Every structure is written in C-alpha cells, then in structure tokens.
Amino acid sequence: MLSELLALVSARAGVDGAAWLDGACAGLSAGQGALAELFPAASRRVGRGPLGAASPREYWRVDDGARVALLLAASGREPTVTLAAARDLYFSGDAREKVGVLRALPWLDSDVAGDPAALATVLDAVRVNQGEIFEAALLDDGYGARHLPPHEFRKAVLKAVFLGLPLARIAGLAARADAELSASLLDYVHEREAAGRSVPVDLWAVAALHPPPGLVAKLVGLLEHPDSRHRAAAAHALRLAGDARARPFVADRAAREPDAAVAAALRT
Amino acid sequence: MRIFEPHAHMISRVTDDYERMAMAGVVAVLEPAFWVGQPRTRVGTFLDYFDTLVGWERYRAAQFGIRHYCAIALNPKEANDDRVNEGVMAELPRYLEKDGVLAVGEIGYDDMTPREDRFFGEQLELAKKHGLPALIHTPHRDKKRGVERTMALLREVGFPMERALVDHNNEETVPLVIDSGCWLGFSIYPDTKMDEDRMVAILERSGTTRMIVNSACDWGKSDPLKVAKTAVRMRQRGFAAEAIDRVVFGNPVEFFAQSGRLDRAELEAGPDSDRELFEGNSVLRGQTR
Numbered sequence: 327m328l329s330e331l332l333a334l335v336s337a338r339a340g341v342d343g344a345a346w347l348d349g350a351c352a353g354l355s356a357g358q359g360a361l362a363e364l365f366p367a368a369s370r371r372v373g374r375g376p377l378g379a380a381s382p383r384e385y386w387r388v389d390d391g392a393r394v395a396l397l398l399a400a401s402g403r404e405p406t407v408t409l410a411a412a413r414d415l416y417f418s419g420d421a422r423e424k425v426g427v428l429r430a431l432p433w434l435d436s437d438v439a440g441d442p443a444a445l446a447t448v449l450d451a452v453r454v455n456q457g458e459i460f461e462a463a464l465l466d467d468g469y470g471a472r473h474l475p476p477h478e479f480r481k482a483v484l485k486a487v488f489l490g491l492p493l494a495r496i497a498g499l500a501a502r503a504d505a506e507l508s509a510s511l512l513d514y515v516h517e518r519e520a521a522g523r524s525v526p527v528d529l530w531a532v533a534a535l536h537p538p539p540g541l542v543a544k545l546v547g548l549l550e551h552p553d554s555r556h557r558a559a560a561a562h563a564l565r566l567a568g569d570a571r572a573r574p575f576v577a578d579r580a581a582r583e584p585d586a587a588v589a590a591a592l593r594t
Numbered sequence: 595m596r597i598f599e600p601h602a603h604m605i606s607r608v609t610d611d612y613e614r615m616a617m618a619g620v621v622a623v624l625e626p627a628f629w630v631g632q633p634r635t636r637v638g639t640f641l642d643y644f645d646t647l648v649g650w651e652r653y654r655a656a657q658f659g660i661r662h663y664c665a666i667a668l669n670p671k672e673a674n675d676d677r678v679n680e681g682v683m684a685e686l687p688r689y690l691e692k693d694g695v696l697a698v699g700e701i702g703y704d705d706m707t708p709r710e711d712r713f714f715g716e717q718l719e720l721a722k723k724h725g726l727p728a729l730i731h732t733p734h735r736d737k738k739r740g741v742e743r744t745m746a747l748l749r750e751v752g753f754p755m756e757r758a759l760v761d762h763n764n765e766e767t768v769p770l771v772i773d774s775g776c777w778l779g780f781s782i783y784p785d786t787k788m789d790e791d792r793m794v795a796i797l798e799r800s801g802t803t804r805m806i807v808n809s810a811c812d813w814g815k816s817d818p819l820k821v822a823k824t825a826v827r828m829r830q831r832g833f834a835a836e837a838i839d840r841v842v843f844g845n846p847v848e849f850f851a852q853s854g855r856l857d858r859a860e861l862e863a864g865p866d867s868d869r870e871l872f873e874g875n876s877v878l879r880g881q882t883r
Contacts, residue, residue, distance in 0.1 A: 366692045370855050420648040420692055456653045 327433055328398045334379055335391045339372035346371045347392050351399035361400050365415050368392040369422050382466040382497065386429060393426025394433065401434050406441070409434055413443040421456055428462040431469035440473040448474060452482040457489065465495040472498060480507045483532070487514060493528045505536040512538050527555050530563035542569045549575060549592075554585040561591035595619040595838070597821050598861075600846035601729070601761060601779065601808035603628055604651050604662070605643070611811070611818045616658040618822035621843075622861060624850060625651060626665040626699040626729050629672055631813050637681035640668075644689050652694065661861060663850065665699035665729045666690060673713035674705065683716065690724040696850040697721070699729025700761070703740045706733065711747070718751045727757040727852045729779075732767070734786075741767045745774050757852055759806060762787055768800055777849050781810035782820035790820070790827040797828065802837050806845050 332351065336344035347368075353359035369389040377386040401408035412434060416427040428451055435444045448470045451463035463470040464482050474482055479502055486493060493499060511533040518525050530548070533541055545567065548560035557579075564572050580592035597620045604612070604625050615623070625647055634640060647664040655662035666689040668682045689695060698721040701714050721728045733740035741760065748758055760771050761779035764787070771778050780796070781787045787810070797805060809820035817823070821842050828838045850856050 362688060363691055366688070369693045418645070418688065420694065421652065422693060456649075 328395055331391050331395045334377055335372055335388055338378060338388045343372035347395060351395055354396060354399040355402050361411060364396055365393060366423055389422055390426055390429050394430040397430040398433060405434060409441045409443040413447045416447045421459060424459050425462040432467055444469060449478060467497055471496050480510060483507060484510055487526060487529055490526060493532055499532060500535060503532055503535045508533045508536040509538045512541055527559035530559045531566060534563035534567040537567045542567055542572055546572055546575045549579040554588050558588045558591055561588055565594060595825055596621050597842045598846040599623040599808060599821055600806055601626060601810045602818060603812035605646060606813040607811060607818060609654060612655055612658040612660055615818050616660055618819050620660055622661040623655060624663045624696060627667050627669060628700050629669045635677055637678055640682045641685060648692050648694060663694050663696045665697035666695050667698050667701045667717055668713055669700055670702050670704035670710050670731055674707055674709045679713060686720060690720060690726060693855060696853040696855055697727045697729045700731040701728060702731035702744060703733050706740060706743060715747060715751055718753045725854060730758055730760045732760060732762045738766050741770055759849055764788060768796060772800060777804045777806055779806045779808055781808055782824050784815050784817055790824045793824050794827050794831050802840050805841055807841055
C-alpha cells in the first residue's frame with residue numbers, strides 16, 4: 327500500500343512534493359522526523375487536487391494520499407502507538423488533516439473489534455457537520471462503515487440520508503442493515519411526507535432488506551409514481567423485499583411500463 | 595469587484611455577515627487571533643479558539659464561497675495575563691505549521707508593558723522561524739509612540755520590514771510607516787479609528803503602494819462591508835479600477851503570499867467549498883427539498 331500511494335502522489339505532486347514525501351516517509355520509517363510537524367504541512371507540499379486512485383478511493387485527493395503514506399510509514403514500527411498518534415493528529419487537525427487521518431484508519435487498524443483510539447476518532451467524525459469529514463468516516467472504504475458499533479452505524483446511515491449522500495457509497499451497508507435501521511428509515515419517510523417533501527430514492531433498497539410493516543404497500547404505490555427514478559427504485563426494492571403480495575401489482579405495472587429500464591427491473 | 599478582507603474577526607459575527615460579504619464581492623477573509631472581549635482564564639480556551647479559526651470558521655465561510663485564512667498569535671492584551679501567556683506561547687508552533695495560517699498575528703502593543711515587549715519580540719522570532727509574515731496591532735491610545743516603538747522592536751529583532759503589516763494606522767502614523775518599508779493597514783470603522791473619506795484622502799495623498807484596507811469587524815460597533823464601501827468611495831473620487839483592485843485585493847494577496855501558503859491560482863479559481871464539484875461529483879448537502 328505504501329509504495330502504491332507514493333507512486334500515485336509522485337505522479338501528481340511535482341518533483342519537489344514527491345521528494346518531500348519520499349524523504350519524510352523514509353525518515354518516519356527509520357524512527358526519525360516529527361509526524362506532528364510533517365502531517366499539517368502535507369497539503370501545501372503535495373497539493374490538494376484529485377489523487378487519481380482507483381475505486382473505492384476515487385475521491386481521495388493528493389494530500390490524502392500523502393497523509394496516509396506518512397502514517398503508514400510511521401506505523402511500520404509501532405502500529406498501536408501510531409493509532410494513538412493518529413487520534414491526536416485528528417483532534418488537533420484542520421479539516422484536511424482530519425480527512426487524512428480517517429482515510430488511514432482502515433490501513434492502520436488490523437483489530438477486527440476496532441482499536442479504541444480509532445473508534446474514538448471515527449465517532450467524532452460522524453458527529454460533525456462538515457461534509458468532507460463525515461464522508462471520509464463513512465463512505466467508500468471508510469473505517470466507520472465497518473467498525474462503528476451497530477447503534478452508531480445506524481445513526482450514521484440516517485445522517486447520510488439526511489445529508490443527501492448516496493447510500494451506495496457506504497461499503498457493506500447491505501450486510502450491516504437490520505430491522506431497526508429499516509424502521510428508522512421508514513420513520514424518516516413519514517416525517518418527510520408529513521412535511522410535503524421528497525424522499526431520496528436510494529433509501530428504499532436499504533429499507534427493503536428488512537421490510538417493516540407498511541413498507542411493501544408504500545413501494546407498490548410508488549410503482550405508479552410519475553417519475554421513472556421512483557418507479558425504478560420501487561421495482562428494485564420490491565425485488566429485495568421478496569413479498570409475494572406485491573406480485574400482481576408488479577405484473578400489472580410491467581405490462582404498462584413505458585420506461586425500458588423500469589420494465590426490465592419489474593420483470594426480474 | 596473582488597475583495598480580500600485582510601482583517602475580520604468572524605468568530606464575533608453571524609453567518610448572515612458572510613452572506614452579505616460574499617454579495618459585496620469578498621472572496622477571501624483573513625481572521626487574526628485577537629482578544630475576544632471576555633478575558634480567558636486558561637490555555638485550553640485559546641486552543642479551542644485557534645481550532646475554531648482553522649476549522650469551523652473555514653467551513654462557515656466556504657458555504658458562501660469565501661476562502662477563510664487566519665493568523666495565529668497570543669494577542670497583545672492577554673500577553674499581560676500570566677495565567678495564559680506562557681502556556682499559549684508553548685502551543686503556537688504547531689498552529690503556525692498549519693495550512694491556511696498565513697501570518698503570526700495580531701501581535702504588537704496594547705499598553706506597551708514589559709510583558710508586551712517580551713511576547714511581541716518572541717512572536718516575531720516565531721514568525722521568522724516558521725517563514726511567516728507578521729500582522730501587527732497598534733495601540734488605540736498613544737498610537738504614534740506605539741508605532742515608533744513597534745518600528746524600533748522590528749529593527750532590534752532584525753525582522754524584514756516588507757514582511758510586517760502594521761495595522762490601524764491614522765494620518766499621523768502614515769509617514770512613519772511608509773518610510774519604514776512596512777505595509778500599512780487601515781481599519782475602517784463606523785465611529786472610531788478611520789472612516790472611508792479620511793481613507794480615500796490618505797490614498798490620494800500617499801498613493802496605493804503597500805496600502806491595505808480592512809473592516810476589522812469584531813464584537814464592537816463595526817461593519818464587515820467597510821472595505822466594499824471604501825472601494826465605492828474610491829470610485830466616486832475618481833480612482834481607476836486597477837488602483838481600487840490593488841488596494842482591496844492585490845496588496846493583501848501580495849503581502850500574505852509571502853507566507854508561501856497562499857495559492858493565487860486557487861484563490862482566483864473561486865471557492866473550495868464543501869459543495870464544490872470534485873471530480874465531477876456533486877453532492878447537494880443539507881435537506882433536499
């Protein structure tokens with residue numbers, strides 16, 4: 327991972343930035359250099375543009391890559407110490423530094439249960455209002471998606487819905503979703519409907535994994551929504567819910583559905 | 595018109611002020627650390643304040659397309675408070691390495707005490723060590739003598755004059771500071787310090803070189819639109835667009851770019867907000883309608 331990151335950063339940071347990062351990482355690997363001084367300087371040394379990494383890291387910036395590299399270089403010697411240091415860097419960091427720490431956590435923590443320092447970090451991150459910090463904690467291969475305790479994970483997913491973030495970017499969401507999350511999502515739908523507001527279409531596929539009472543009826547109703555995105559989402563969610571009571575309505579709509587993609591979703 | 599507001603204490607202002615500033619042409623603000631009115635009794639309160647300057651205020655500003663930079667320091671008034679002065683000094687180095695920290699400031703004199711002498715001098719040394727310019731407050735009382743003493747200390751420390759912005763000037767201090775080679779800041783206030791008409795008269799008399807105008811808006815009676823209003827007055831008095839741009843944008847950018855941390859291309863490209871497009875990915879935040 328470290329050499330891969332160094333190559334990516336080098337390709338975009340320019341000669342001086344690349345040399346700075348190589349030198350800093352070599353020093354940290356050898357137990358020299360002050361991580362607390364190198365870490366905040368990374369953005370102005372290597373830049374803040376897109377890193378150009380492959381999925382699921384396509385949203386990383388160059389300075390994210392550099393900061394993760396710095397932490398990986400330091401962790402070669404003492405992983406647990408580095409997790410505590412990473413937590414301290416997070417709590418004293420600006421937004422870019424916080425994102426850098428969060429992106430590094432999955433690589434630093436090999437403990438399946440989650441290291442206490444890493445958990446404290448990610449718990450703070452899912453409570454903040456700053457979008458880029460929350461996203462780095464939860465989305466893509468964010469540490470929170472795997473390690474947040476169930477209750478905190480559900481709250482974070484609900485917050486992602488509230489912020490209008492694409493739920494498909496929460497890695498492993500289907501495996502961690504449960505009946506309690508579905509119930510919360512349906513409550514959210516009711517709250518939105520009572521206020522006369524729209525409901526994000528990607529919510530249904532998550533709620534349908536453990537369908538609470540009333541959900542299937544709502545989805546059946548959505549099959550007649552004038553917007554094809556809602557119909558497609560309903561078709562997909564009904565398939566996941568697997569409730570036989572919906573079948574006649576699905577067949578009926580499939581026979582009349584003008585949108586090819588929605589029709590295909592209804593027939594599967 | 596684009597404005598770099600080089601001195602605004604946004605922590606004391608409401609979010610609506612950011613919105614009004616953005617509509618008046620402000621594309622960037624620099625918030626120097628200062629005395630927040632209520633004396634602080636412990637170092638931790640300063641750290642939370644500094645964290646706000648590099649964190650929350652940046653986020654608040656970005657929502658209106660404004661870039662937020664800051665200057666970090668132990669302010670002159672609280673340099674006299676032994677409960678906090680040395681403890682704050684010990685924490686400054688890690689903040690001075692942070693991105694978006696473009697200067698050490700506000701430092702300088704309030705009452706011209708021996709403690710102020712000591713911490714002013716020590717912070718000028720810190721600025722040299724971290725490669726940062728200095729934003730220097732001058733006293734409200736006995737201003738001329740305060741400015742003279744400031745110049746003397748800058749020379750004693752060997753601080754490069756072109757890396758010092760001496761703020762809150764008035765008619766009496768202008769010749770002194772121009773001769774020194776320092777940059778000149780002017781705080782345009784509703785009642786005190788300097789007003790738009792006097793400011794324009796100074797610019798007519800002394801030119802626009804190294805001249806920087808700010809609102810210094812804070813918890814007192816002040817107005818975050820004073821830089822824009824001064825620009826309007828300059829236009830009414832016949833200043834060319836380039837001269838106005840130099841005073842309200844070009845000069846502060848040139849001064850703070852001496853930090854090596856102000857990316858002009860980035861600044862001219864517009865906001866780095868949470869809402870911006872990143873790799874074509876746009877996410878609408880907050881509740882969708």
